[in-house]
Amino acid sequence: MFNIVFMGTPEFSVPSLNLMIEKFNVKAVVTQPDRPKGRGKKIIMPPIKNVAVEHNIPVYQPLRIRKDENLIKELVNIKPDFIVVVAFGQILPKEILDIPKYGCINLHASLLPKYRGAAPINFALINGETKTGNTTMMMAEGIDTGDMLLREEVEITENMTYGQLHDILSKNGATLLVKTIKNFNSIEHKKQEDSLSSYASMISKEMARINWEMTAKEINNLIRGLNPHPIARTEYNNIVMKIYEAKVLEKNVNNKPGTILNVSKEGIEVACLENTLLVTKVQIPGKKPLEVKEFIKGNTVEVGTLMC
Missing domain, CATH: 3.40.50.170 (Formyl transferase, N-terminal domain)
Structure with missing residues (x-):
């Protein structure tokens, strides 16, 4: 042996x-x-x-x-x-x-x-x-x-x-x-x-920040590649929002990338460089990760606001 x-x-x-x-x-x-x-x-x-x-x-x-x-x-x-x-x-x-x-x-x-x-x-x-x-x-x-x-x-x-x-x-x-x-x-x-x-290379915190000037597919790949650690993140109204899960929607719009287009129990729809991203699971500081359908019960997400 x-x-x-x-x-x-x-x-x-x-x-x-x-x-x-x-x-x-x-x-x-x-x-x-x-x-x-x-x-x-x-x-x-x-x-x-x-x-x-x-x-x-x-x-x-x-x-x-x-x-x-x-x-x-x-x-x-x-x-x-x-x-x-x-x-x-x-x-x-x-x-x-x-x-x-x-x-x-x-x-x-x-x-x-x-x-x-x-x-x-x-x-x-x-x-x-x-x-x-x-x-x-x-x-x-x-x-x-x-x-x-x-x-x-x-x-x-x-x-x-x-x-x-x-x-x-x-x-x-x-x-x-x-x-x-x-x-x-x-x-x-x-x-x-x-x-x-x-x-x-090693994954850095800087790499986890979402650039909405990318395609929905590229952003979704980043989200998948950083789940469960360190988790992709963006900012909504100056609050860091971690994004755990999302889906690509074959839907092109003329809005500035990062613009919130729609909010429903299905998710938060965000404009990207190409197609749109449906964000379905998020986390804000001090709170647990939640499906968007649960998150919006206690938090307001405004259509037209820019993620950055």
Whole structure:
């Protein structure tokens, strides 16, 4: 049975670690440090650490892995067959990449070489892709540039959100990792075509602000790609309004983009550069997210007002 060192941090990594524990011998888990979270700034363990603790697996939490000489020595002593990396959040130095017998394998949530980087799931949705998937790859010193091992496609349906796609890729990726490790010696290593690559940067708060001078489809893709976090947002009467869900209406108008055209229990209809957007679920500060049909019972939304 292969000896594995697993490196990962967020919820996305959990199905992969669970399957690694079930199928192989996980000798250690490396994850990010515990950090404060939420309004109360309570110190929270990474999801991966919770799994490791439940299974009595040693956990290491380096602040900067490339400078942690003690951890590097521990990894050498473990003598892993593979280091498996799933959304760890730190770049591994060559010193660590060279440790395992067969190499370091990374699970990346895109069809490489498209969407290298930190937010491939978000950008697949934001850019209106109709398919994405997972790729297992050998890790190199660049960011998601190593040789590809296996790829598996996933269809993106019309109204799929980031949260839904995240869960599908997380679960499917765990199975793909097991398949990759079990068949490692017979899998062809394929170099990535750099000319076909694109980069998915980290999502910033600025990116979440809706520009109504975009088409309704583009805005809806942004909304889907940022749900459930950090959530697309706009301003209505100087109040930040988060938009969780919307629909594209094949209806063109001459109103200035951002103008509220109609308000009903069906939603808030807003003019866009092309077609209109029917906003169906919103949130304002201090309140819970609500379907528009519930929101308008206690809040006034005026036709003719400009979202900005």
